[in-house]
Amino acid sequence: MKSHLPERLYLASPIWLQNTIVSLYGRVEHKRRYGGAHNSFLEHLRxxxxxxxxxxxxxxxxxxxxxxxxxxxxxxxxxxxxxxxxxxxxxxxxxxxxxxxxxxxxxxxxxxxxxxxxxxxxxxxxxxxxxxxxxxxxxxxxxxxQSFYDYMDFNIGDRKASFVGRKLQAPDDNRPPFWRYNITDKQLLFSSYHLEEANIPHYVEKLNAFKPKIIEGYPFSIYRIAEYILNHSITLSFIPNGISTSSENFSVRQREVIEKAFKSKVFDQYGSxxxxxxxxxxxxxxxxxxxxxxxxxxxxxxxxxxxxxxxxxxxxxxxxxxxxxxxxxxxxxxxxxxxxxxxxxxxxxxxxxxGKVGAVIVNEGRQVPTAAIAIAFEYLEGIKNAQIIQNQPSAVTVKLVKKPDFNPKSEKFMIWELRKMLGDSLKIDIEYVNDIPPEANGKYKMVVQNFQK
The missing domain is CATH 3.40.50.12780 (ANL, N-terminal domain)
Known part of the structure; x- marks a missing residue:
């Protein structure tokens, strides 16, 4: 079972220290990702x-x-x-x-x-x-x-804005900044959990100041920014080389909105x-x-x-x-x-x-997509399958299928992760079931949204 202690210490730290922690972690990850076989194999791919x-x-x-x-x-x-x-x-x-x-x-x-x-x-x-x-x-x-980034004329070390599933600050903390900086890779990480209407102007202002060469992350998060830009006739002071998306399906209309707002092409990626x-x-x-x-x-x-x-x-x-x-x-x-x-x-x-159907869970203006919700279930021990269902605002039901080696701490771990994304006001009911049947198309759906259609 993964420990929450490092995250608790991080969230309790002042912002300047959080930026330092993010940069130190980024330095370690940079060596792990781009050392060793990376450069020679990249040349081979090219x-x-x-x-x-x-x-x-x-x-x-x-x-x-x-x-x-x-x-x-x-x-x-x-x-x-x-x-x-x-x-x-x-x-x-x-x-x-x-x-x-x-x-x-x-x-x-x-x-x-x-x-x-x-x-x-x-x-x-x-x-x-x-x-x-x-x-x-x-x-x-x-x-x-990196070979994929070549399409956008981007190299690691160029300025990049990322909208992914990192927990950068407590979900109930609606005070900017809603971003942290990884100095090693010149990467500005934005929170995907604070994209309420009132907060989005701060995101746009920071993007204009940072002027990233590319924007990457969950399509739904980037789409919310793009929609706000168009609805308020905002002119950006930069044009990114590309918008790199992954982890979620998104519609043709959403792609068009993103490309129109940023005046840049969307490059989607599929993997596992x-x-x-x-x-x-x-x-x-x-x-x-x-x-x-x-x-x-x-x-x-x-x-x-x-x-x-x-x-x-x-x-x-x-x-x-x-x-x-x-x-x-x-x-x-x-x-x-x-x-x-x-x-x-x-x-x-x-x-x-x-696949990776982009349903969302909503609570007090927050909309967290499937790709981000998945993080709450990644480290669960003794759980065969899980599903989160929302039938009304500010409340969800989580169905869990236990395995023989079920660890009771898994439930507390999952609830902590969900509240970290959606806030303490979210009502979470746990229901243990024998099975979670697939949809008519044979796919197992992790997020079922019956409230916001």
Whole structure:
């Protein structure tokens, strides 16, 4: 169970000290992300960006053979496979719950878990999952991010404004500043939990003063700023190179509002904490699936598994040898096509993604989206699944499905996280249930909003 003590100490500190803490943490993270294998692998990605489709296929096939062979020989969950040279078709579909219930079985014997990094994800279904990766894999992951930033002519160290799920100050504290500064990366982190109408002018004023080269974060948070700018006919004193969005679906209209307000293009990114897929939009709006990050298949309505088509997305990592998830049911639906693009890239392309649905929980003017709510469920111990339902203002019901190793502290942990986002006035009722059924489309919905339609 993650401890809240560091966050409590941070929140109790004066703002100048909070900025110092953010910068020190940013310095540590910078070394972890951009050291080691990062630069050489980034150069490799840039050199391979314009490979032909056939060259990408050949490269991906080589990487896939390596990851499958290593998995069969070194990962307990796959050792029952008999084929000497395993093919992807030899591996069964892998559900999230099976991994969550048997984490150690999916860790390669070539790695000591004590030397690995643990990533936690609540996902869009709020089924907690821990995934191990090596330090080198993490550095390579951020090489893909920098390759994506290339579309916006942005490099780490250029000024960046971030609207993500960090808890920068108590949710009931409506006094600016609603941002903290990471001096190492010249990153201004904005709170996504204080975007009430009365507070947004402070955000706009700070953005004008900071003049970031890009803005990144949850689409819903950025959209609220953009909507305010247009509604009040505000002229910004800067034009960012791009708006980088991730973690949530958003509508065509919301994209148009963001692009009109900031006079800049939106570049969306699709990925997962499980390190199985990375796709991102180029300057022509094409969502390229990175061929060296993972293999994406489609489970169609007829039950066939194909490389292209429309259906449930099935992902296989090519990057994470420490805990290789193969044919992993990522929980999203979409369409995969084979395409070439005006940007010069020839890759598989992802379209019509249906997942990470952007419902919100509201309380006293705050609107917290699904991607941020997911953080409250990431570290829960002994919880199989969770769902938060809002039927009226200032009150929610949280449904929890317990596992045999349920830890009663999980409930207190989750409530503390939710109040940290939505304030102490939020009424939270806990309901323990035997199961949380999926929606009609087969997706498990983490946030159900019946109050604000």
């Amino acid at each position: 050199e391979n960006r314009l490979l032909s489709f056939e060259e990408n296929k050949t490269l991906q096939k080589k990487l896939l053979r390596s990851i499958l062979t290593n998995a069969k020989n070194n990962v307990p969950a796959y050792e029952h496979l008999r084929s000497r040279q395993p093919e992807l078709a030899n591996f069964p579909l892998l559900g999230r719950q099976r991994v969550a219930d048997n984490i150690e079985q999916f860790v390669s014997r070539e790695f000591n878990p004590k030397n690995l990094l643990a990533l936690y994800t609540g996902g869009s279904s709020a089924s907690p999952l821990k995934v191990y990766i090596s330090k080198a894999t993490r550095q390579k992951t951020y090489s893909f991010w 904490a499980e390190s199985v897929v990375f796709a991102s939009e180029c300057q022509h709006g094409t969502m390229h699936i990175e061929p060296e990050y993972g293999v994406l298949e489609v489970l169609t309505e007829s039950g066939d598994i194909t490389s292209t088509g429309r259906g449930e997305l099935i992902a296989t990592t090519l990057l994470n040898e420490a805990m290789p998830l193969i044919r992993y049911r990522i929980g999203d639906f979409g369409t995969v096509i084979e395409d070439s693009c005006a940007c010069g890239r020839e890759t598989y392309v992802l379209r019509e993604i249906h």
